[in-house]
Amino acid sequence: MTASTVFDSVLLRDLFATPEMRAVFSDQAYLEAVVRVEAALAQAQARVGIIPQDAADTIAACCDATRLDRERLGRDTATVGYPILPIVTQLAEECGDAGGYLHWGATTQDIMDTATILQCAKGLDLVAGALDELRDTLRRLALSHADTVTAGRTHLQHALPITFGYRIAVWVSSLDRHADRLRDARERALMVQLGGAAGTLASLGTGPQALRVRAELATELGLRDPDITWHVARDGLAEIVGILAAIGASLGKIGTDVALMCSTEFGELAEPFVKGRGASSTMPQKRNPISSEVMVAAAKLLRDKASAMLDAMMQDFERATGPWHVEWAVIPEAFLLLSSSLAHAVDAMAGPHIDTIRMRDNLDLTQGLILAEAVMMALAPHLGRQHAHELVYDACRVATETKRPLVDELLTRPEVVAALGDRGIRELADPMAYLGSARAMTHAVCRPSSAPVS
Template sequence: MNSTVFDSSLFRDLFGTPEMRAVFDDDAYVDTVVRVEVELARAQARIGVIPGWAADAIAASCDPARLDRERLRVATGTVGYPILPIITQLAEQCGDAGGYLHWGATTQDIMDTTTVLQCAEGLALISDALDRLREHLRHLARTHSGTVTAGRTHLQHALPITFGYRVAVWLSALDRHADRLAAARQRNLMVQFGGAAGTLASLGPGRDGLRVRAALAEQLGLRDPEITWHVARDGFAEIVGLLAAIGASIGKIGTDVAILCSTEFGELAEPFVPGRGASSTMPQKRNPISSELMIAAAKLLRDKSSAMLDAMVQDFERATGPWHVEWAIIPETFLLLSSSLGQAVDTMAHLHVDADRMRANLGLTSGLIAAEAVMMALAPILGRQRAHELVYAACARVLDSGSDLASELCGQPDITASLEPDRIRRLCDPTGYLGSAQVMARAVAQPPPNRFR
């Protein structure tokens, strides 16, 4: 029976992707556990800790497809962990060589290494999707670097910007996340092999344990850590926290898009697909469903990061409970972000941008959006404070009378003594007060290696 949005046949593609579910499903988990056990035996034979024939037999005999899954399920519920039940069945498959299976390891070694390998695969999917999203945003930023629209602060018109500038701001955060993601993958994808208390005592007093760990890391394509990290969970916390931060940045994009899709704005529309975002009662509705899912994922991811920080607080050399939190949090985090990225990629690939509506909306405040332009032109002549007072008073009259800013300014002798009416009208044109918006948008829209060159 499916009971959560992550496994529900109705909701699961709204809160995850098939590709990411395949990374974290039961079959993939068991397959990876078996892979780790086989590679551990190979590494130990390579170092001389177990006989070569035993490692060969383990590699030839261990077959996850032959495991009795119902027996595993029942035994896992009894033991509290899946590793011993898996090892029990694998040892039966291996005959005499089964006595060398899981040599010197502890349950957490295998579970942690399995989770790291899943994270490695999941992070590759996240990185690919993030790259696709960034490429779509680069295209939008380049295309609309000169498309003038209203910049908004506190949900009110502030100054004119370009839509390409807004997109480039979104993109800049994701570019930094891509850098963080690369660093996090290099830093945190570490093998785990320490034995019962992390000291590798079961492999003797010398360096054989460390050699086995290094060989296992090499064979699995993971980093060999400096010391056992059974209770140092900063690596997983960083991964989950980073995925949550990426989700929050995408949630910001979803928030902007959803608001700009509203009837009163009408500046954007999500790609049209028949039935997408439809209402059960209002035939005219095209709700921004992708943006809504991006926002929802961001909110859920925040709690995943919080839980992982809590799970870092562990006791002594093996935790009594916090470790189990990760079993739920890590897969759900990857699923949520994969969904959010997928929704964002699809939306940005075919986002409808209404430049005419953007230009029309610039006029909603009758020129007030250009008030700073006039103030800054007066400031060198009258001083900034006096200029601010005069323009502020003119803005108040526009709001009271329904006139426009240029007319109010041109009717004030204190202002026309410093600025000619033609200059005032040019200053009230929002397309002439963009600062460095276009330059910055085009710079960010370049492929990262060429930025600002």
């Protein structure tokens, strides 16, 4: 079969997805999930007494996704418009007389939604594992550079001194919150689906047995039993994809920072060296930040997945006319994209080349202007904040125009010297003396839970 997207292209698929996540959302995995749901439904109904136990046992024994005729399924699905009826038809043939009890009282969407949720559960396991690995890697990196001074930048210009560890800890803090969101979303969104044709479970009777079947099915599959059918209440799946997109955006921010630091003009960082990786076909010197670039691209693509899921939430009455189909394309692709982004982030952060000398050199590029706020805040108690700001602002202007160190310009200003003294002015030129709480915050985010804040 000819590949037509980046997700199935032999050339590109490992850039945009991991093999493990592709396996979760493969045709084989989907068929196995559908078969598992049908068999579990039969067992749940047998326990409640709706179908004979021997029929349920036969269904469990005979339902095997590997026996399904894929080509026939493809043809029949194209005709029907949904895969469940073609699957159930083949499964029933395998089950003999017991096949008459297969899919009892269920509707296509019950099985498809529950199978999708099972895939999401496995996908979220992979996401959580990769996210934990990345967080651990970044914590170690942040702590090892908790005192590595570098230029803090706002609007791409030098602002104040920070530490490289602080910058990484900010990344970690957002990923930690995403880990909490993932955990909470699993509890809310991983729900079984069983409602029958219009969601009321009328096909299983009007007594308590219908709801007992749904509860038994949820237990059988390890999913939450919802209070009501969610055929057209798609907030759970939208939440899952939304969180995937948010994680992807945080990874995209990391990718953006890393790519900028890798640029020739910055030269503060390089992704781990792998022979040939990031090479140019014409420029032998190039070592492009490939992982960071994919992280940025994945973030942009994931944004559209979240948007599509929000659009697909607007469904008509008790069964959607079209929006449901959007999810079939969006959900797998969202998981694939995030798996790729996480894998690239782990690789990029596992062993980056960090040039601390270049960081310090860059910090000194403006000859002390990066410490203008430190001078202003030291002057403020003596002269008032606004007057101090005006004095330092003018000193910075002159220092920039004359290309001289800020300290030298400040030492020519009697009002500043009178307030701070020569020694005081020179002490303010030390970036390590104006890091605020950067170290404390870095350790608060990244230290082991039992370690004290330094």
